[in-house]
Amino acid sequence: MTFLSKSTVLLLFVLCCVSFTSTEAYDALDPNGNITIKWDIVSWTPDGYVALVTIYNYHQFRHIQAPGWSLGWTWQNNEVIWSVVGGQTTEQGNCSRFKGNIPRCCKKSPTVVDLSPRTPQNKKIANCCKGGLISSMVQDPANSASSFQLSVGSAGTNNRTVRIPKNITLNTPGPGYTCGPSRIVRPTRFISADKRRVTSAFLTWNITCTYSQFLAYKTPACYDAAMLWGIKDYNDVLMQAGRYGKAQLELLFRKDKETFTSNKGWAFPQGIYFNGDSCVLPPPDAYPMVA
Secondary structure (H helix, E strand, C coil), rough: CCCCCHHHHHHHHHHHHHHHHHHCCCCCCCCCCCEEEEEEEEECCCEEEEEEEEEEECCCCEECCCCCCEEEEEECCEEEEEEEEEEECCCCCCCCCCCCCCCCCCCCCCEEEEEEEECCCCHEEEHHHHCCCCCCCCHHHHHHHEEEEEEEEEECCCCCCCCEEEEEECCCCCEEEECCCCCEEEEEEECCCCCCCEEEECEEEEEEEEEHHHHHCCCCCCCCCCCCCCCCCCHHHHHCCCCCCCCCCCCCCEEECCCCCCHHCCCCCCCCCCCCCEEEEEEEEHHHCCC
16 A cells, blocks of 8 residues: 655645635535626616616525625726616715716715615515515525616617626625626516516626635535425424524434444534524534433
8 A cells, every 4th residue: 555645645735725715606505506696778868778687596595684785886987876776875976077967876886785675665676675685596486586776877878888887796794705707698588567568678797696605714614414494384483583582493313323323322413504604513522412
């Protein structure tokens, strides 16, 4: 048998570290999950366009929780935001070059946040106003998207002159998301409420944002884990805080003695994830033991 030298082991260790840390956006528990931002130009205006921006959560288990999402970007030219429906910009910026109508936001790098569910109906659009909360597509498809509408001025007025914002940034309660470059895709088709008319966006961009444990945690944990699904109409207790602010459930597993054994007769998980994040577990000597 040939044994590895110390220098070889060190080299392998370094290569492993490089291969892991160079992965900017990867979630081992949900490798295909992502958040996709769709930027649809739905109409042209005299000095720009109206865009419908939608955030889709394609994760299996990772929700966006309170205080919710915020979306930022940098304009490529001197664009301004005349109005926002279903969301709001956090700052107005310097609009001194305008003397008549004043834009909603003149910042070179604006940030938009969601509105609360208590927003009046005349200021809402479909899929807006959820307080920034977005559920995962697999667990709750009806609440897995969030939208707002922008009227953009001082911008291109046709497909050849318009420019997509750059440096798209998705911020959530926890760090870890990296957004890639925008790419032109097939224009989105919109179906009217009565389902009797179909229209298409003039231009559609997609931006994909992926989650990385390496960005969210200084020391990533590795466990590749079992996904447990509740029974429909029976697991809604987790949507409420409860009398004492906690939810409790009991899980029963069968242990195959032929393939699995555990010291003192008990088997406890090495790691638990809630909403995709690691939970703090007691030390091994704090678990109960069978005499």
